[in-house]
Amino acid sequence: GFGGRTGAPGHGWRAQWADRHGWLLVRPDGRGSQNWDGIGEDDLFLVLADLQQATSHHPALNVDTDRLYVEGGSMGGHGAFRVATRHAGTFAAVAPVAGWTKFQEFYRHWYDVADKPHFPAYVDPARLPLLETASSIRQAENARCSWMYVTFDTNDGINPPHNALDYVKSVRRTGSVRVATKQGAAGHCGSNSAEHNYTFFLDKTRDAYPRTVVFTTNTVRHNRAHWVTVDRLRLQNTWARIEAQVKGQEIGVRTRGVL
Numbered sequence: 001g002f003g004g005r006t007g008a009p010g011h012g013w014r015a016q017w018a019d020r021h022g023w024l025l026v027r028p029d030g031r032g033s034q035n036w037d038g039i040g041e042d043d044l045f046l047v048l049a050d051l052q053q054a055t056s057h058h059p060a061l062n063v064d065t066d067r068l069y070v071e072g073g074s075m076g077g078h079g080a081f082r083v084a085t086r087h088a089g090t091f092a093a094v095a096p097v098a099g100w101t102k103f104q105e106f107y108r109h110w111y112d113v114a115d116k117p118h119f120p121a122y123v124d125p126a127r128l129p130l131l132e133t134a135s136s137i138r139q140a141e142n143a144r145c146s147w148m149y150v151t152f153d154t155n156d157g158i159n160p161p162h163n164a165l166d167y168v169k170s171v172r173r174t175g176s177v178r179v180a181t182k183q184g185a186a187g188h189c190g191s192n193s194a195e196h197n198y199t200f201f202l203d204k205t206r207d208a209y210p211r212t213v214v215f216t217t218n219t220v221r222h223n224r225a226h227w228v229t230v231d232r233l234r235l236q237n238t239w240a241r242i243e244a245q246v247k248g249q250e251i252g253v254r255t256r257g258v259l
Contacts, residue, residue: 001074001189002033014194021202021258024051024061035133036072036079044070066092066208071190073097074158080091081167084146085139088215089226092206093147095197098189100159101167102138103131129237134216136241137163138172142225144178145210149200151191153181174214180183209242212245232259 006029020027028047033241048068054060069090071081081158084094100106107123115173123131132138148171152164164181171179184191186220208226215225218239233240240257 001076002035005029005032014198017194017198021067023064026051030076030079033075035075036082040079041082042087043081052198066205068206069093069198069204071095071194072099073096073115073192074099075191081136082134084148085136085142086169087220087224088146089206089208089210089224090144090214091146092151092203093201095151095200096164097151097157097192097197098153098159099163100119101140101163104133104135105160105163107131129218132239133222133237137167137170139216140167141174141214142216144169144174144176144214145207145226145246146176146178147200147204148179148183149197150179151184151193151196153186153190154189155185156188156190206221209219212243214241214243217242230258233257234259 006027008027014025017023020161025048028043029044030036030040030221032040034043036044048063051061052063052065052119060073070080070091071094074097077096079099080094080096081099081101083091084096103123114130139215148168148170150164152161152239154161161183168179168181182191182193182196210226213226213228215228215230217223217230218233218237220230220233220236228242230240230242234257240258242258245252
């Protein structure tokens with residue numbers, strides 16, 4: 001969460017679950033309040049890399065890369081939304097709780113109050129590409145093959161429920177049946193339940209090679225989904241899309257804005 005720091009996961013219900021099911025339980029810190037962007041996002045993947053190699057601190061661990069799960073609340077919630085869209089095919093399932101998915105509400109709510117000019121539709125053009133990249137709803141169709149358990153509360157005044165509802169609708173419009181929701185009436189993160197998240201995760205494995213892959217991006221920093229990689233864009237910070245489909249012994253590809 002924003003303003004919080006991660007503690008060790010060595011006790012409590014989560015640790016007991018991990019012991020019972022043979023899980024590795026990891027709590028990355030995301031370099032503090034980085035919104036799980038930039039170096040915050042890097043932190044997540046550095047932790048995953050560290051688990052799978054021998055270091056001076058521990059031997060290599062037998063990590064099942066088909067069963068990697070992410071849960072997160074508040075700032076961690078929009079981090080979980082993002083990894084499902086930016087890194088489709090890496091994680092088997094995610095459980096975002098009370099995260100934001102579109103900057104149009106979040107940016108004005110929390111940042112425009114301190115910045116000028118205060119125009120309802122104004123966003124600093126220099127910031128706009130970064131804010132669009134940070135808004136996972138713009139890439140919701142990327143998550144069509146991802147398992148997701150989305151928790152939100154109707155009385156959340158920090159990240160209102162339409163962040164979750166609009167995102168879920170966008171994913172389901174792709175034909176996905178892999179998204180489940182949990183709606184509560186408490187405040188921010190009030191209905192979060194690790195037990196519900198982990199029970200949802202339990203039988204999920206990643207779909208590494210779906211027959212159809214759709215991927216949108218506006219940066220080559222996030223350029224891979226399942227078995228498709230985008231090497232170059234026509235214009236950086238401009239949205240591009242690739243759809244690739246396996247048909248028998250052929251692969252059909254349609255692109256927009258991709259070199």
